[in-house]
Amino acid sequence: MTPRSTTSPRLAELLCFAIYGANLAYGRAYKAALAKLGLTYTQYIAILALGENEGQTVSELGDRLFLESSTLTPTLKRLEAMGYVRRRRDTSDERQVLLSLTDAGRGLHARGLGIDPIALSGLTATEFRQLHKRMSALRDTLHESVL
DSSP: OOOOOOSOOOGGGOHHHHHHHHHHHHHHHHHHHHHHHTOOHHHHHHHHHHHHSTTOBHHHHHHHHTOOHHHHHHHHHHHHHTTSEEEEEETTEEEEEEEEEOHHHHHHHHHOOSOOHHHHHTSOHHHHHHHHHHHHHHHHHHHHHTO
């Protein structure tokens, strides 16, 4: 077993800081495209997720997007007001709200952002897939460790 260092790591050595910086950079890269659509990133990923699986409950969508209902509910209300999302009570369980895209929401989902995530990353397609797989595994491991 290798002894652990008792000194604080350098900021540039922290994986969490590298991820934080990459997240900020991605946010800036997507912001211009999203602004043209009048969407925030959270609204955009909600539309993507609903386009892949309509009829989800708010809770299911929140789990998929790693969002608390306190963040997701206002986002969904705004998307509903914009005419992209429809919310309706589940007839078999009135406590549940089912979500679907409207025709306008489906159109937005179909058009996408016109951003090629691989080109945006500066990686080759193979590097992109490998990094995505590793980042997803890291996210899942960290998510499980805090449950």
